[in-house]
Amino acid sequence: MFQPVAYAPAYLRVSEAIRARILRRELAEGEALPTETELARQFEVNRSTVREALRKLESAGLLGRRRGGKRLYVTRPTREAVGGGLSQALALHRARVIDVWEALQAVQPGIAAAAATRRSKAALAKLTAAAGRYAACKGERQAAVTEVAAFFDALAEAAANPVFMLLNEPMLRLLKPSLAEIIDRVPQARARIEAAQREIVAAVAARDAKAAAEWMTRHTRDFRRGYEVAGIDLATEVAEAPVASAVS
Amino acid sequence: MFQPVAYAPAYLRVSEAIRARILRRELAEGEALPTETELARQFEVNRSTVREALRKLESAGLLGRRRGGKRLYVTRPTREAVGGGLSQALALHRARVIDVWEALQAVQPGIAAAAATRRSKAALAKLTAAAGRYAACKGERQAAVTEVAAFFDALAEAAANPVFMLLNEPMLRLLKPSLAEIIDRVPQARARIEAAQREIVAAVAARDAKAAAEWMTRHTRDFRRGYEVAGIDLATEVAEAPVASAVS
DNA sequence: GGCATCATATTGTCGGACAATCAGACACGC
DNA sequence: GCGTGTCTGATTGTCCGACAATATGATGCC
Numbered sequence: 001m002f003q004p005v006a007y008a009p010a011y012l013r014v015s016e017a018i019r020a021r022i023l024r025r026e027l028a029e030g031e032a033l034p035t036e037t038e039l040a041r042q043f044e045v046n047r048s049t050v051r052e053a054l055r056k057l058e059s060a061g062l063l064g065r066r067r068g069g070k071r072l073y074v075t076r077p078t079r080e081a082v083g084g085g086l087s088q089a090l091a092l093h094r095a096r097v098i099d100v101w102e103a104l105q106a107v108q109p110g111i112a113a114a115a116a117t118r119r120s121k122a123a124l125a126k127l128t129a130a131a132g133r134y135a136a137c138k139g140e141r142q143a144a145v146t147e148v149a150a151f152f153d154a155l156a157e158a159a160a161n162p163v164f165m166l167l168n169e170p171m172l173r174l175l176k177p178s179l180a181e182i183i184d185r186v187p188q189a190r191a192r193i194e195a196a197q198r199e200i201v202a203a204v205a206a207r208d209a210k211a212a213a214e215w216m217t218r219h220t221r222d223f224r225r226g227y228e229v230a231g232i233d234l235a236t237e238v239a240e241a242p243v244a245s246a247v248s
Numbered sequence: 249m250f251q252p253v254a255y256a257p258a259y260l261r262v263s264e265a266i267r268a269r270i271l272r273r274e275l276a277e278g279e280a281l282p283t284e285t286e287l288a289r290q291f292e293v294n295r296s297t298v299r300e301a302l303r304k305l306e307s308a309g310l311l312g313r314r315r316g317g318k319r320l321y322v323t324r325p326t327r328e329a330v331g332g333g334l335s336q337a338l339a340l341h342r343a344r345v346i347d348v349w350e351a352l353q354a355v356q357p358g359i360a361a362a363a364a365t366r367r368s369k370a371a372l373a374k375l376t377a378a379a380g381r382y383a384a385c386k387g388e389r390q391a392a393v394t395e396v397a398a399f400f401d402a403l404a405e406a407a408a409n410p411v412f413m414l415l416n417e418p419m420l421r422l423l424k425p426s427l428a429e430i431i432d433r434v435p436q437a438r439a440r441i442e443a444a445q446r447e448i449v450a451a452v453a454a455r456d457a458k459a460a461a462e463w464m465t466r467h468t469r470d471f472r473r474g475y476e477v478a479g480i481d482l483a484t485e486v487a488e489a490p491v492a493s494a495v496s
Numbered sequence: 497g498g499c500a501t502c503a504t505a506t507t508g509t510c511g512g513a514c515a516a517t518c519a520g521a522c523a524c525g526c
Numbered sequence: 527g528c529g530t531g532t533c534t535g536a537t538t539g540t541c542c543g544a545c546a547a548t549a550t551g552a553t554g555c556c
Contacts, residue, residue, distance in 0.1 A: 095411055
């Protein structure tokens, strides 16, 4: 019958006002925000209130600080920021390894196909380099995992689609721990990954979308196989490590 | 040679400490947080500092308030919260309609296939109901768009994969405006959507993953065709509307 | 032009204050 | 019993004022 009567505390109204101006690009990226005192004067609220509003925008990734700097600058959310939020949410929603893998399986072939059709020469070079770096890092388990992720990232970059680039981050972040186990425990994993990457690179180089998607499908299916061989329970819940900088 | 010496302001350390406990599930969902004064006492910081920390967690969706309530409760990020962050980020990254569509195209067939394999009886009923509601809403453009989105959501729910459920939100949110235009301007759009939904429902009911994916591919391809017929420039940047509750 | 020096502005944090209002207890009338 | 007033205490939202640490920008010097 009746709508709940709208009310929003001042810190929310302030943060929304600033957010709106950023989204409307009236505050351009890289621009410095006015000082807290100045904002307080303009909004006619106390500086403490302004600060609460700023904290919200800061954690949304819309405002950031330059290394060691004092002032806040308008930024756009980095992949890491978005990915952190998403993977944190997934961890709390009790997403399992199999769920994330399934999403990977669904998205990556599309990314590979898009990359094959649109890749620029520079992007192809980066992709090739990423595959090379993976092949090069024998032994070090952690480095290998990082490079596998870097390969996916390079592919998304070649697809030149910001949606893909943002989606990659959280999925890889959540899969990394289990990936490390696979590489440790499945002897043939390294060779298979290397081969798949080689084929994908070749398909992308040849602008062959179909082949790229196909090899990517095999590549991700290999991961699944790896889970089974490594004896990782697919129903394990993924975990999000708390930010390291929080060492109190 | 040397790492930058770590330093984090108190409000950050406090917010990370609370965040960590939530992620470790030491603070269970639904539990009420201690009062601000109590937190200030425990962390040995000022209440203002605690409040800044709380604002961060609040906008990350980890803390929420019950309607009209005062206390903060531990919550997990809702689809809307996550989707809002993601779509906002995409808007700032100048994602275009075609980019989001491409992602939709990549993900939805996978979702449909998963839904077909795993759907429960209840989920199937919901999906059928969603398709029915879409077919029912003749005329009202806005309602139709909402129902199209609801259909995708019901499908993701049938797939019982939190990753898919969270990914749907931002994509649909960003596509809604252009979807509305299609439905307005392309006469045959309604019928085609209805037909595709019917086929997808049938495939899911029959647990036919392949057919479900296939029909979904056609369904999304139809959207693309709709853009062209409606004369929507595929390179249009998607826009994220600022939160409505921010009416000052 | 590049570099050391210094004054100023700005942030991070604190303490205290007060109004609004939410939650729970309690009594009252039907 | 259930819905309705009334009261009290606790809690949040907001303000004010203060101060140390330090980033920023101007200044002068070579």
